[in-house]
Amino acid sequence: MSGPSLMDSLFQRSLEDIIKGLRQQLIGEQAFISKALEEIRKEIKSTDLSTKSTALLKLSYLSNLHFHDMSFAAFHALEVLSSPRFSHKKIAYHAISLSFHDSTPVLLLITNHLRKDLNSTNEFEVSLSLQCLSRIANVDLARDLTPEVFALLSSNKLYLRKRAVAVVLRVFEKYPDSVRVCFKRLVENLENSDPQILSAVVGVFSELACKDPRSYLPLAPEFYKILVDSKNNWISIKVLKIFSKLAPLEPRLAKRVVEPICDLLRNTAAKSLLFECIRTVVTSLSEYESAVRLAVGKVREFLVDEDPNLKYLGLQALRIVAEKHLWAVSENKEVVIKSLSDADPNIKIESLRLVMAMVSEHNVSEISRVLVNYALKSDPVFCNEILGSILSTCSRNLYEIIVDFDWYVSLLGEMSRIPHCQMGEEIENQLIDIGLRVKDVRPELVRVARDLLIDPALLGNSFLHSVLSAAAWASGEYVEFSRNPLELMEALLQPRTSLLPSSIRAVYIQSAFKVLVFCLHTCFVQGGSIVPSASLNNLPAGVSASVSYESFDEISVENGADVTVVHGQTCASAPITKESIVNLLNLVELALGPLLGSHDVEVQERVRNLLGFVDLTKPEVLNSAVQEKDDSEGKGVETSKVIKLMHDAFSKELGPVSLSAQGKVSLPDGLVLKENLGDLEMVCGDLEPPSSNTFSFGSSYEEKDGLSFSNPQIKEDSEQTNESTSLLAEHRKRHGLYYLPSGKSELVSNDYPPANDPTLQGDIDDNADNLVKITAESLVPKRKPNHGKPRPVVVKLDEVDEKHVAMKKPESRDDSLSGAVRDVLFGCEDVPPTLSQSNLSNKLSSKRKGKEKQHTDPHVESKENVIDDGNSSLRRKDRSHGKERRHRSPRKKNVEERKETNQKEKEKSRRHHARHKSRQRAEEPLKVSAQTPVIPDFLL
């Protein structure tokens, strides 16, 4: 015999021994446990059931509280389960419900045990078995034990019946077909007067209604009766939950329940019930002004209560109200703002969310001001919570609520200076994003960036590094808006930049490169020829007045005049002189020389680029500085050519690139791109085709690297581009044949374009343009109408494209469950249609009939409304066909294969969907014809 001997059984350690031993911890917890486990492994193989069960009990203790695997004992648990003794059974059930899961291999063997105990005369055994079933039920168990549970649903022992009711929920979930068997009995229990049974049934329905409320509308009269009659708070809460799901579906029902709920609101003393009432009103009955007022009044009581729980819940309720009734929040504004400094972080976060809910484009700046002040005062965690929510709210929907971007950019700068700020990356993204999207904000952006860069203290804060990276990038990219590029250069090359990680250092160096090129260009190529122009309007007055250039050299005024840089206006307040340029070059060499040996390739490469450029230009610069005005044309032109080239390379506008840009240029197989484009040029010959050099895939990044010298002619005015685009589009309409079938072509051919595609109109026009210039659409400005102050243009891309609302397919299981429920509920509608004229209130008086009538009612309505609509009468036939099948199916079910039944179930439930559809249609007869073609798709 391999099991333990008699001595082992006699001196087996009990659970209490184990617990005591663990608490004494003589040999350490882990050692003790593994020793105990070893014993258990031996004992559990014993043939003596008491020994076995004790071992199992000990094991479930260790598994439960010390998380040791007990799957090895699955079979032994079953053995103990077969014991005739109650104490053993109890231990076994406990162990099983603790450890079994869907993939436990011995799950198959438990069915008969459960069945036996479900039929036991000992009610406690039945109860144990039910408990266990509720925990471990899978499809097979649920299917095989449905008859037993069904029998228990009408057991005359209340103790068992209420348990069976609760378990039925699990059985339904796992095996929807059981609805057909059990549902009627479940509904009958709704009329039980016993509060315990009622509580259990209502609990089941409130769970069911969460998943698919529509199916339970026919039961509304029953629920209503419970709502009105119930004296038990637990039950009332559950019923309210059901109504909060049902009321939005059926306006008449909402009208009906609003009064009783208000009564409850006024009279109940229980806070939990009161809160449930409030929540029901604010979520589902928000059209009823008086009810909402009443609820908000109660919310206010919660808010000012001492109890932090009530305060928290009050804030939460307020947040739900805020979606539709913002006045409720404004009324309680002081409390909400005060809660921002509550001791409880949860309350603080909740009130922060509320404050954010109040934000609109009118008050965004004041609210942000208040919040930033709070952020300065509060602990790091909440501070970042505040900053994060400001950032996400303001950037929502491409900065929808921001009108004054100058303000926002400076706010971003200010936020990054808050000591606890850890939102560096988000701020970085937004700074760059705004820079790309909003042209008008660039001067301010550069100013903010300069302030950040110039402060040496910020370099020490590693959380700010990414912000600094953005600042460096912006100041390099938009250096033409800088008032003092030299100062910027010094900031970019300051010694403390050695504190930066090398990736950000690389950005610094690249920006320094851009600034240097700009300075050289201003000094040599443009000279003093710059005239302050329109873009200066954005700058504070007075700056332009101070512009003074010392123009030593007229080397290449002609060249400078040739360059028509759209945005190349400077407003340097500090003059860029030759000396300063020489100093600048020296500074670059001094600061970056040591970095030539940097270990980071990015840094090293960029330093080499920059120093190479300096080497190239420096002799000339020195030369011209010495020679002053009378230098020879040839050399100066050489230098300025290089400078001009570099400048052009850097000054191309960077636009945001749509995520889907690449996808739009998908080429069909076997297409030779060049050939077709050659064609295009021929075709468009008369229309002044987009010159081939605008065909540039130059992405922003290439240029950032300074490696691609894209064609300078690309700098067309955006208006011109638009004009030629529309011409091109027109042409495309005529000669569509000759154009590439671009990725977008499906959209053109599609008669039903996705409704939520705001850029669609633009896209169709741009279609031809997509072929030659992907980024063109980024130039199509989208203006928001009606702002007091003109809001700067925010370039939007077609990112929304990808957010097609996917048709939400309900989970197949839920689907079949609700389908089955509908089958049962709608199956008994044999009431003659004459009764259907009665309205809801009548129904409530005659409850049994009423229930049937309620769902017949809309059905009949639909008959009347669509009687002359050929299409739907067809469907009605279909429906009645479905009904026939349903009547047949219970008889057939036993004969047929399980699978087939399932198949049918699905079909049926689909049919019911269709019927619902037609019911909805009947309520809105105007839409009938429009929807007709959609429905067959829905049936698929």
Added chain:
Amino acid sequence: MIHFVLLISRQGKVRLTKWYSTYSQKERTKVIRELSGVILTRGPKLCNFVEWRGLKVVYKRYASLYFCMCIDPDGNELEILEIIHHYVEVLDRYFGSVCELDLIYNFHKAYYILDEILISGELQEPGKRTIVRAVAAQDSLVETVKEQTGSISTIIAQASK
């Protein structure tokens, strides 16, 4: 519905876990670690609700024990607080002024009582007396069996089989 029930001592020792939704053993450990980190650090005069992974955890401290229940986001927190209190009262009635040690040594009994109160994550029995009576009835069933098996004669009889 209630997803799980946890009893955690102030020192972070787990005293009882009951799972009504499916969690693997690994997830269970993780859940407990996360939640005890969150809950035990909260001060005494704060609210009793914690948002956690899109769900809500309602907890309440009684003496040195934290009773935690996890519910759906649309569940009623105050109701759960009442259920917790209900459970504690039943425990108190059953053990006679319950303390943590009672729960430590009678860990399975605490389970059995919880099973009487909740079934598949729903409140089952709001009457304290009924619960205590049901538990006591089951106890007596167990005791009579134990008396039979516990006697030496039974063991000897068994051994000499």
